[in-house]
Amino acid sequence: MGFIVALVIYILFLAVYWAVVLSILWHVKQYSMPQDSYKWILWIFLVTIAVLNIISLALFFSLKL
Amino acid sequence: MIHLLPNEQILMVLHRHWIAIFWRFLIGAVLLIFALLAIPYFPFLESVLGIPQIALWFFALIYLMAAVLVIFVFWIDYYLDIWIITSERIIDIDQKGLFNREISEFMLERVQDVTIEIPNIMATFLKYGNIIIQTAGEQSFKIEQAPNVYGAKNLILDYAKKQNVRPL
Numbered sequence: 001m002g003f004i005v006a007l008v009i010y011i012l013f014l015a016v017y018w019a020v021v022l023s024i025l026w027h028v029k030q031y032s033m034p035q036d037s038y039k040w041i042l043w044i045f046l047v048t049i050a051v052l053n054i055i056s057l058a059l060f061f062s063l064k065l
Numbered sequence: 066m067i068h069l070l071p072n073e074q075i076l077m078v079l080h081r082h083w084i085a086i087f088w089r090f091l092i093g094a095v096l097l098i099f100a101l102l103a104i105p106y107f108p109f110l111e112s113v114l115g116i117p118q119i120a121l122w123f124f125a126l127i128y129l130m131a132a133v134l135v136i137f138v139f140w141i142d143y144y145l146d147i148w149i150i151t152s153e154r155i156i157d158i159d160q161k162g163l164f165n166r167e168i169s170e171f172m173l174e175r176v177q178d179v180t181i182e183i184p185n186i187m188a189t190f191l192k193y194g195n196i197i198i199q200t201a202g203e204q205s206f207k208i209e210q211a212p213n214v215y216g217a218k219n220l221i222l223d224y225a226k227k228q229n230v231r232p233l
Binding site: 013017020021023024027028031032033035036038041042045048049052053055056059060062063064 | 134
């Protein structure tokens with residue numbers, strides 16, 4: 001039971017988190033200039049976020065609930 | 066996206082100088098360092114509070130994810146603040162948070178006077194400043210904390226002059 005509640009809260013957190021990330025990406029796609037040279041910084045953020053997500057998933061399923 | 070007029074060319078795209086994002090990034094760095102400073106205390110917290118270390122790592126990671134997202138939002142607010150100088154007009158795109166955006170523009174033929182302002186010692190050394198553009202019959206237009214102010218000013222004046230001598 002405890003695991004199910006924790007899983008639901010965690011999934012809700014991830015859903016909100018990725019909704020914000022995707023809305024940022026949508027803004028970049030819509031409004032950034034094609035010749036912009038700063039796009040590599042966005043990739044750094046995206047890779048960092050993806051790595052932290054994967055580690056958090058691994059840790060969540062290692063928790064003894 | 067910006068829709069260009071026929072024969073219109075983009076001459077220069079200006080973002081704010083990096084100093085505009087520096088202080089916000091510093092706040093973000095402090096948020097990240099808090100999490101790293103807490104890590105050595107995890108065994109102590111486990112023995113005192115009885116929370117397993119793996120759970121503490123998990124919460125630290127969630128905190129880090131939130132901190133990275135906050136810095137990402139700071140960045141996007143900076144990144145989408147743009148001034149576009151084209152051969153016909155100046156477009157000012159002001160990103161205010163994530164879903165609030167203000168776009169204003171005026172034609173170069175209305176430019177009457179361009180002033181450069183280097184406001185302080187930091188601006189002098191880091192080579193940024195404000196560009197104040199006076200337009201015909203309207204209030205002045207200010208580009209704040211812009212890099213390459215002299216290049217932008219010359220470009221605006223050159224193209225404004227070309228617009229004003231264009232044959233009818």
